[in-house]
Amino acid sequence: MKPALLSFRQVCFGYDQSALPILESLDFSLEEGRITAILGPNGAGKTTLLYLALGWLKAWQGEIRLSGKPIGSFGRRALGQQIALIPQSEHLPFEYTVLEYVLLGRAPYLPPLGMPEPADEMIAYEALEKAGIADLYNHSIMEISGGERQLVLLARALAQQPRLLLLDEPTAHLDLSNKFRLMRLIQELQQSGTSILLTTHEPEIALAISETTILMEKRGVLISGPTSEITTEENLSRIYHVPLRIISVEGRKQVIWI
Amino acid sequence: MSSVSTASAVLKTAAWHRSRRWILLWLSLGLIVLLTVSLLLGRYPRTGLISWERLNQDELAYRLVFNLRLPRLLTALALGMSLSAGGLVFQMLFGNPLVEPGFLGVSQGAAFGAALCIVFFSGSAVLVQGSAAAFALIGLGLSYLLARRIRYGGWVLRLVLSGVAVSALFSAGVGILKYVADPMSQLPEITFWLLGGLSGITWTKFLSILPAVVLGLVFLFLFRWRLNVLALNDETAFSLGAAPKRERLLLLVAAVLPAAAVISVTGMVGWVGLIMPQIARRIFGTDTRLSLPAAMLLGGIFAIVCDDLCRTLLAGEIPLGILTSLLGALVFVLLMISRVVKVER
Numbered sequence: 001m002k003p004a005l006l007s008f009r010q011v012c013f014g015y016d017q018s019a020l021p022i023l024e025s026l027d028f029s030l031e032e033g034r035i036t037a038i039l040g041p042n043g044a045g046k047t048t049l050l051y052l053a054l055g056w057l058k059a060w061q062g063e064i065r066l067s068g069k070p071i072g073s074f075g076r077r078a079l080g081q082q083i084a085l086i087p088q089s090e091h092l093p094f095e096y097t098v099l100e101y102v103l104l105g106r107a108p109y110l111p112p113l114g115m116p117e118p119a120d121e122m123i124a125y126e127a128l129e130k131a132g133i134a135d136l137y138n139h140s141i142m143e144i145s146g147g148e149r150q151l152v153l154l155a156r157a158l159a160q161q162p163r164l165l166l167l168d169e170p171t172a173h174l175d176l177s178n179k180f181r182l183m184r185l186i187q188e189l190q191q192s193g194t195s196i197l198l199t200t201h202e203p204e205i206a207l208a209i210s211e212t213t214i215l216m217e218k219r220g221v222l223i224s225g226p227t228s229e230i231t232t233e234e235n236l237s238r239i240y241h242v243p244l245r246i247i248s249v250e251g252r253k254q255v256i257w258i
Numbered sequence: 259m260s261s262v263s264t265a266s267a268v269l270k271t272a273a274w275h276r277s278r279r280w281i282l283l284w285l286s287l288g289l290i291v292l293l294t295v296s297l298l299l300g301r302y303p304r305t306g307l308i309s310w311e312r313l314n315q316d317e318l319a320y321r322l323v324f325n326l327r328l329p330r331l332l333t334a335l336a337l338g339m340s341l342s343a344g345g346l347v348f349q350m351l352f353g354n355p356l357v358e359p360g361f362l363g364v365s366q367g368a369a370f371g372a373a374l375c376i377v378f379f380s381g382s383a384v385l386v387q388g389s390a391a392a393f394a395l396i397g398l399g400l401s402y403l404l405a406r407r408i409r410y411g412g413w414v415l416r417l418v419l420s421g422v423a424v425s426a427l428f429s430a431g432v433g434i435l436k437y438v439a440d441p442m443s444q445l446p447e448i449t450f451w452l453l454g455g456l457s458g459i460t461w462t463k464f465l466s467i468l469p470a471v472v473l474g475l476v477f478l479f480l481f482r483w484r485l486n487v488l489a490l491n492d493e494t495a496f497s498l499g500a501a502p503k504r505e506r507l508l509l510l511v512a513a514v515l516p517a518a519a520v521i522s523v524t525g526m527v528g529w530v531g532l533i534m535p536q537i538a539r540r541i542f543g544t545d546t547r548l549s550l551p552a553a554m555l556l557g558g559i560f561a562i563v564c565d566d567l568c569r570t571l572l573a574g575e576i577p578l579g580i581l582t583s584l585l586g587a588l589v590f591v592l593l594m595i596s597r598v599v600k601v602e603r
Contacts, residue, residue: 056496080499087494093353094489094544099271107487108499115483115547121271125264137267160498 003068004029005164005195006053011062013052021060021219022048028214028224030164030197035190037206037227038199040216041240046199047088049216050166053197054085066164080108084162086153088169092141098152099137102127105159120159127158131185147178154185165189167198171205183209203236203244203255215239278548281541285555289335292559296331296566297323305570329464330456334565335558336464336471337456337524338534340516342557343478345531346538346550347513350489351506352414358531359517362417362510363424367397368521370428373435373448380444383458386451387466391522393428398514400424413492413503453577454527456565467519474516478550481509485546527579529586530557537593560586 007029014021022045030036038046051057052064055071064071066082074082084105105127106120116124128134131151136144141152150170157165167186171179187209190196200206206213206227213231214224217239223230231253237244242257298307302322312319344359360366371393375386404420411419432452439445478485487500488509495502517531538553564581 051493054493054497056493076501077499080497083497085493085497087491090491090494091353093355094350094539096486096544099267100486100543100545104487104490104498107484110483112484112505113480118268118272121268122264125267129264134263134267138270166497 003065005032005067006030006197007063007065008052009063009065011052011059011064013048013057013059015048023052024220026052026062026221028221030195030212032163032195033190033193034212035186035196035198035210036212036214037210038197038214038216039203039206039231039239040199040201042201044216044218044239045220046201046216047168049214050085050168050197050199053164054083054166055079077108080160082162083164083166084157084160086150086157086165086167086170088172090153092149095140095142097137098128098133098139098141098144098155099124101141101152102155102159105156108160123161124155124159127155130158130188131155132181147174147181150174150178150182151185154182158189162194164195164197167196169199169201171200171202203231207231207253207255275548278542278552282548282551282555285552285559289555289559289562292562293331293335296562297327299566299570300327301570301573325461329461330459330565331562333456333459333464333467333520333523334561336467336516337520337527338530338557338559338561339475339554340471340520340557341527341531342534342538342553342560343475343550344513344517345557346535346546346553347478347485347509348531349535350485350546351509352418353489354414354418355536356532357418359513360521360526360531361425362421362514363397363401363428364394364514364518365397365521365526366425366428366432367400368394368518369452369526370397370431370435372451372522372525373432373439376444376447376451377435377439383463387463387522391518394518394521397424397428398518413506450577451525452579454525454579454582455568455575455577456524457569457575459523463523467516467523470519471516474512474514475554477512478509479554481512482550483545483547485509485550486544489546524578527561527582529583530561533586533590534560536590540593 008026011023011026012021013023026049038049040046048057052059055074058072066074071079099121102124103116103120106116106124110116125134125137128137131154133148133151133155136148141149144152150173170182174182183205186196210227212225213227215222215230215235222239223235233244233246236255245256245258246253247256295307300308302308302319308319308323313323341359348357348359348361349355368390371389371391372386375389379385401417401420401424404424405416408416408419436445436448439448484505487495487498488502488506490498492502534557535553538549538556542548542552561582564585565578568576568578568581
């Protein structure tokens with residue numbers, strides 16, 4: 001049997017060794033080519049889980065494997081070619097142009113002293129086209145809107161050509177039209193073969209695009225499985241501590257509170 | 259259609275890069291011309307350029323040009339390049355346009371070392387240089403160790419905080435030393451050192467700092483694109499296949515060593531490391547592939563011009579630090595309010 005793309009086995013993690021762990025006995029695996037949502041309230045440890053998957057944080061106990069191999073056994077560049085990250089917010093202190101910024105996504109393919117070549121610029125520009133912001137390539141990243149900036153980060157991740165794309169609350173600061181646009185792009189990306197793991201605190205996002213959902217509450221995973229089976233009124237009410245109802249509008253599920 | 263626009267965008271970008279590379283080439287040529295002119299420029303036998311025949315006939319002129327002016331010029335070049343390149347690296351890594359290479363305890367450490375030596379060992383030039391260099395590195399080491407012990411904040415915040423604290427400690431130390439120094443002999447020497455200058459440069463001094471300067475600058479130059487990646491957040495840089503902590507430390511050391519070496523022989527020369535990187539970014543854009551070499555060249559040119567003015571304007575020397583602050587700030591203000599130089603594409 002083909003190993004899962006990413007698997008967590010009995011993973012335990014915390015930031016402070018003298019305190020209790022934040023995440024305990026995490027157990028789940030991602031299949032290749034799926035969109036998976038990590039759904040949970042603020043402070044449940046969604047971002048922490050994402051950074052464990054990135055290899056940035058090291059588990060106290062347990063094992064995280066990428067394509068069957070321990071994630072720690074990958075070299076820095078090799079891992080960079082496999083996994084890309086779109087953080088929730090990124091501090092942008094200087095006026096890069098959009099193209100220069102997206103070009104940074106080619107870093108894992110270059111040796112430490114290497115410079116991007118015209119071929120890399122082509123890939124970066126194509127990534128901008130896929131993200132639908134090619135006409136902005138010459139603009140400064142400080143001048144564009146928040147929604148466009150999120151698309152620039154997506155384009156940088158595309159230029160990285162990863163197998164697994166991690167997104168941390170990708171829709172948190174977006175208005176409705178940008179939210180819709182981003183979700184479309186994520187779905188297109190999946191169709192071209194990239195696996196996606198995203199965190200969100202909005203059940204609608206999980207319901208709209210993910211096939212698998214990992215429900216989290218404080219200290220770990222509550223349950224994981226197919227989105228339609230997992231996101232029940234009972235489960236959602238339990239993690240958010242608010243009575244919730246799921247209604248269906250024109251065949252699409254929506255969560256409302258009562 | 260899309261492939262056509264891709265090609266045109268890539269071509270446009272390439273054309274822009276080419277035009278900036280031409281500017282870099284012109285700057286390099288300008289630097290060489292400036293070096294030659296500066297070598298002949300001075301106040302002997304009268305203010306102005308020395309003639310070629312005179313140089314060949316006059317033993318004193320020959321010695322003046324090749325034993326005094328040449329090492330001094332080369333040190334000015336090293337000073338400008340090191341401080342300005344170091345400043346750019348610091349500003350990128352700290353995501354803060356207001357830092358310069360001396361701020362991690364290096365400048366104040368060097369000042370303390372020099373003052374200590376002047377007061378207690380009424381030091382020879384070599385001793386003062388050695389003590390300044392040693393305390394510059396001690397300042398850096400202390401800042402780094404302290405940053406590791408601070409229990410909150412990100413890596414950048416911790417380094418900034420500890421740099422500020424260590425610099426304050428050393429500058430208090432300098433204050434005490436100035437207070438106890440002999441006001442007739444030692445105090446002027448300390449003050450002069452703190453204003454910076456290249457009047458005491460000899461071949462020995464220049465050669466003593468050369469290895470650190472060359473090693474550091476070559477290293478930074480080779481890493482010039484990578485610096486962009488390391489300017490990003492920790493997690494992002496990591497996701498792009500970098501080892502942010504290790505690589506940043508390496509770059510910091512490579513940026514500090516040349517700066518510390520230069521400061522140890524020239525004293526404190528302010529504003530070069532702060533302003534030249536800003537000017538470089540303004541003309542060449544943020545991408546460090548271009549802005550780092552640009553900062554090196556501009557810094558070198560700026561330091562040489564300032565030093566030329568220092569030694570020719572008046573019969574006595576003007577301390578270099580005064581002119582770099584004055585000119586640097588003026589140029590900076592002009593650049594900020596002018597609309598001509600902008601990264602337009």
